[in-house]
Amino acid sequence: MVSTNLNEKEIWGWMTEVPDPEIPIINLVELGVIRAVNLKGNAVEIIITPTYTGCPAKQLFVDLISEKLVEKGINDFEVISRIHPVWTTDWLSEETKAKLLKDGISPPTVHNKKIICPHCKSYNTVLASQFGSTPCQSLYKCLECLEPFNYFKCL
Amino acid sequence: MMQIKITNPFAKFLVRIADSEIILGQRLAEMCSNAPTLEEDIALSNLGLDCFGRGEELMKLVSALENNAFTPDDCVFRRNEREYFCIKLVEQPNNDFAWVVVRQFLHDVYVTEIFKQLATNEHQELAALSQKVLKEIEYSKMHSFDWLVRLGRGTEESKMRTQNALNVMWKYTEELFLFDEIDKTYLSDTDAIAANWNLGVNEMFAAADLERPADKKRHILDFRKGFHSEFLGLILADMQYLPRAYPDAKW
Numbered sequence: 464m465v466s467t468n469l470n471e472k473e474i475w476g477w478m479t480e481v482p483d484p485e486i487p488i489i490n491l492v493e494l495g496v497i498r499a500v501n502l503k504g505n506a507v508e509i510i511i512t513p514t515y516t517g518c519p520a521k522q523l524f525v526d527l528i529s530e531k532l533v534e535k536g537i538n539d540f541e542v543i544s545r546i547h548p549v550w551t552t553d554w555l556s557e558e559t560k561a562k563l564l565k566d567g568i569s570p571p572t573v574h575n576k577k578i579i580c581p582h583c584k585s586y587n588t589v590l591a592s593q594f595g596s597t598p599c600q601s602l603y604k605c606l607e608c609l610e611p612f613n614y615f616k617c618l
Numbered sequence: 619m620m621q622i623k624i625t626n627p628f629a630k631f632l633v634r635i636a637d638s639e640i641i642l643g644q645r646l647a648e649m650c651s652n653a654p655t656l657e658e659d660i661a662l663s664n665l666g667l668d669c670f671g672r673g674e675e676l677m678k679l680v681s682a683l684e685n686n687a688f689t690p691d692d693c694v695f696r697r698n699e700r701e702y703f704c705i706k707l708v709e710q711p712n713n714d715f716a717w718v719v720v721r722q723f724l725h726d727v728y729v730t731e732i733f734k735q736l737a738t739n740e741h742q743e744l745a746a747l748s749q750k751v752l753k754e755i756e757y758s759k760m761h762s763f764d765w766l767v768r769l770g771r772g773t774e775e776s777k778m779r780t781q782n783a784l785n786v787m788w789k790y791t792e793e794l795f796l797f798d799e800i801d802k803t804y805l806s807d808t809d810a811i812a813a814n815w816n817l818g819v820n821e822m823f824a825a826a827d828l829e830r831p832a833d834k835k836r837h838i839l840d841f842r843k844g845f846h847s848e849f850l851g852l853i854l855a856d857m858q859y860l861p862r863a864y865p866d867a868k869w
Binding site: 591593 | 668749
């Protein structure tokens with residue numbers, strides 16, 4: 464049964480319960496993937512945007528959102544992917560970046576300059592490989608503590 | 619058998635770019651576990667994903683323009699060689715790591731120029747996609763440029779093999795600039811594409827100490843009419859086997 468007093472704010476709340484499949488420490492709202500929640504009568508429309516065009520998690524975003532809606536008793540819904548406006552790492556808030564850093568992923572910086580080591584917080588770091596474990600990350604190495612780490616590429 | 623007919627001129631234009639991205643993606647995917655180092659394996663697989671992602675988004679636009687008469691998957695897996703419109707450059711095999719790098723660089727510089735002009739297209743989704751692609755492809759271009767400099771200025775052997783790759787691939791660059799009416803309808807300035815591409819490759823030749831092969835007039839039939847090198851059929855046979863043998867297969 465769909466509750467009759469369903470509102471968009473509540474659905475936004477549910478969306479914060481959907482983790483990013485590759486970086487589960489942050490959710491899809493924090494990642495900026497959920498762009499809009501529209502209520503059309505009892506039908507729910509969720510507008511999402513892909514992060515990287517080649518991100519293998521693109522379909523997973525849709526599946527996870529659908530699962531969450533079904534779990535909440537919503538069966539009449541549509542998840543629509545739109546590229547405009549273009550997703551950018553600028554949409555990650557300072558809190559989200561802090562969460563990434565805490566989880567061991569160096570957050571994106573302007574022009575990929577001044578990259579911090581998530582382990583010892585040194586800026587004395589160097590690129591090891593432009594391409595890392597996911598399309599959104601590069602591999603870096605800290606010259607202070609010598610540990611390798613992932614860096615979320617600026618896009 | 620399903621007939622996939624692309625008749626809308628805008629869709630005809632977009633499918634050329636989409637096909638080129640899908641076929642290059644397939645070529646890069648073949649490198650997965652075959653690259654010279656683990657980092658390179660990851661890098662090339664990532665570049666392949668980018669190509670597939672772009673190709674997929676473009677195919678979605680193509681399907682929509684054709685009133686969803688077919689899906690993007692149908693378009694990729696159920697068209698024959700002559701119904702494909704990719705550039706011949708991306709069909710060239712992974713004979714040598716230098717071939718992979720040269721092919722990538724020549725492609726990246728070319729599509730960057732195409733997407734630059736599409737970034738202001740009146741089709742909002744295409745413009746947005748192009749803006750996104752431009753940011754993503756910078757990483758790829760940087761990667762192939764760095765490798766060309768390293769190989770060109772590396773050992774005698776690496777230089778020789780890279781120059782050889784360039785000499786082979788060069789003949790497939792001429793057709794890139796033989797723009798037809800369809801191209802000219804959707805690209806704002808086709809002359810600028812050729813001019814900027816030349817600037818880009820010349821900068822690389824200087825940085826990598828490689829020689830620009832001579833431009834020779836050749837009679838190679840145009841990809842825009844569905845003519846390909848001998849390799850496309852083999853790629854498609856590999857790529858399409860499963861969906862054609864098991865049309866309803868899901869995973």
